[in-house]
Amino acid sequence: MQNISYLTENFGKYDVFSIDSYINIGGFQSLRKAVTMDGDDIATILSDAKIKGRGGAEYPMGRKWSQARAVKRPHHCVVCNADEGETCTFKDRELITNDSFNLIEAMIIAGWAVNAEDGYIYMRAEYSHLRPRILNAIKQAEDRGFLGKNILGTNWNYKIHLYSGAGAYVCGEGTALIRSIEGKAGRPRMKPPFMKQSGLFTRPTCINNVESLSLVPHLLRDSTPYLQVGTKESTGTKLVSVGGNVNKPGVYEIAFGTTVREIIYGLAGGIQGNRKIRLIQFGGASGKISDARILDIPYSYEAFAANNLIIGSGSVLVIDERTSVIDFLRYTQDFFLHESCGQCTPCREGNRHIRIFLEKIKNGTYTDEDIQTMKTFAKVMPMSSLCGLGETAQNALKSAFNIFPEVFASRKQTEAVG
Amino acid sequence: MIEDSSKFELTDELKIKIDKILDDHHHDFTQIVGVLIDVQDEIPQHYIPKVVAFYIAEKLPLKLSVIYDCITFYDALSEKPRGRYPIEICDSIACKVNNNEFLLGALKDLLGIDFGTVTYDGRFTIEKVSCFGACDRAPAVRINKIVYGPLKTKEQVRSLLEQFV
Incomplete structure (x- = not known):
């Protein structure tokens, strides 16, 4: 490369x-x-x-x-x-x-x-x-x-x-x-x-x-x-900040079109202890997530849009199999709960309640209704929040619904404990 | 021991320092956040005592409510006394997946304190912060503007703390 x-x-x-x-x-x-x-x-x-x-x-x-x-x-x-x-x-x-x-x-x-x-x-x-x-x-x-x-x-x-x-x-x-x-x-x-x-x-x-x-x-x-490198829609180069469970976290300049695999395994030296990738988040806390299935797509605006991802700020957060998807979502939710300014209700309360639902999933005490409500909240927040924070706070969760449906698998109402 | 914030004494020496900071910011009230950060750095316990907030409000001049709106809104500003070396643990996801829990445990263990309390000699407090942009050095802590990391063993944490003794 x-x-x-x-x-x-x-x-x-x-x-x-x-x-x-x-x-x-x-x-x-x-x-x-x-x-x-x-x-x-x-x-x-x-x-x-x-x-x-x-x-x-x-x-x-x-x-x-x-x-x-x-x-x-x-x-x-x-x-x-x-x-x-x-x-x-x-x-x-x-x-x-x-x-x-x-x-x-x-x-x-x-x-x-x-x-x-x-x-x-x-x-x-x-x-x-x-x-x-x-x-x-x-x-x-x-x-x-x-x-x-x-x-x-x-x-x-x-x-x-x-x-x-x-x-x-x-x-x-x-x-x-x-x-x-x-x-x-x-x-x-x-x-x-x-x-x-x-x-x-x-x-x-x-x-x-x-x-x-x-x-x-x-x-x-x-x-x-600059004009000579890149892809059709994404000209030039981009700085990516790679972090998380990689061997060589840092800032790297890449030409658009470099594959995600080259970024993670080439530039950032692969995963600590050669573990498997659980998930990758692109574009910071407000970005979307995917798993190892997207390793071979090129890092470009068009390819990312086609795969329901965003380039955003250019961060690549790699998380290995030691962290579960639900823990990752809880951490992200903690972040937004803390950073929401509290001015508008959808963001302030939405973040708080989704955090509670995630905790229930973690403890195995959720109902199907909880999942439905959570999905509704995740849909309503971007539509009704005052600023970009509330609009993007559920990006990770919404992409998790698609990529990791098993985490939100249905269960009988009667099993619910609380 | 940390003194009670209501007993904080605004000395002439500190007044001169604050005046200097206000001069550096051209007595521009729009720079209040920068002023408060600089003043907080001058106070050994890294916080804004009431008397100091009143003094700045009078000198700038600016409404006290605006000053307190800022102090309570921004995480980097504190109205409660902190340690002389506040240890900020990065709690971002990049640090979490690199086992910052261990770091937190080691610090609590070595210092014998929890969040929101100060060591008996007034030297350290432990605080969680969202992210200070040092994800390439995770898990990391930040003490008085300097980032230390990655900290992966208890020995590393101990020798870091010993620098401040």
Whole structure:
């Protein structure tokens, strides 16, 4: 299997505390090129590369940028979502650790493309040890005139601010994130108004994930290597965070189309103790699950959609036969029960009650009616919850109904104990 | 022993530190979460005592209700005193399937405490957190912003704790 490093090209190539060493390897060339271009042309490059949002929502990035540009209200801003809270997702941590100047350059290009006045990086509190390198990168970029007033003689002013999260998973959701930056508790709100119209401080806002943004300077420099790899619908490369019961957990860059088997057995070194795979969850805690039957499908948006899976944040959580399906579901449910903000009833109560049903299944004290009610709740929650958290919380459970029907096997009502 | 939070004394020294933090955040009330996190780091028991919340509310200025909304909403902020070295155990699925139960048992055993209590010398508390993004080092703990892992034997846990004695 070929090794590929497009997005991770700069890793270890320069000193992340020195702008000079970044410039020496070609840093800020993309920005110089970008300021000679029209924002729509930049968005077209992203659309041609078929980039879908890498935080989990998979919204086409080029379309997002051109929509943001089209909003006529003044005082646009760009937000970088560095609050990756999905379980087993740690790709953004690697990007910030090893290539922080690239992220800053990307933020400036994004600002130029959507004609923004301010950029905000919202980083989770767990990564607070990375704050100094981002602040340093911002400071040095300001000193060199890449940020601040009249950037590169274009008469355009732009600033980047760094904000810290405080350990709330729900703050990865756009509306909760902006509330957190506004200095409030991060509870999501109803949409519309949409972010692009009225987001942070009621300004038109364009939110992007760290990985999506980090691609931009690379694509502006030379998009050919990116466009040459991948599959028909999924161009280019992707960072995957592999974890769980694998021998070599970590972040790997792969070309779309690599099989799941190659990721787990090739890159991540196989399963601990050569055990069998019980299940694999893709796309974080809100992602869907499957078992070893999907090992030979290619890792791409289209193949995953055909198999009722999602790429999402790009995490691959491998669980071996020591953990049962029901235990896995209970753990996932615990997570959502804890992280639900409690604002809307379907999510707050739905998560709580499904947790109780799962406990009953674990103890063997469930009735057929319990299973039916649980299935109804799992169906109603996505339809009626306020935000993405409630909508996706039952993804794992719903895919388990299909993949592991034996776990929810019917039993006589009379056997019920309580 | 940990002192009662109501008896916490806001010293001039701490006031200067808080003022410095507020300056660093440009007295911008939208940065309240970042301010509270930084202030919490300055207090040995890693929490926000009432007097401190009042002081920040007055200085910024910001409504006290907003400050408490944040303290109670965000997991990283605490209104109760913690140990000088709060041990955060990652309770994500990646850590769970790598036997973090063992880690939890070993810590409880070695320290003689459970969740929500503090060791007799005020040094350690044990806390569960959802996930701190170190799934590649599972099972892991985090103490004062530093991640330690993977921790698979009792000996490893013991030598980790000994660093803080």
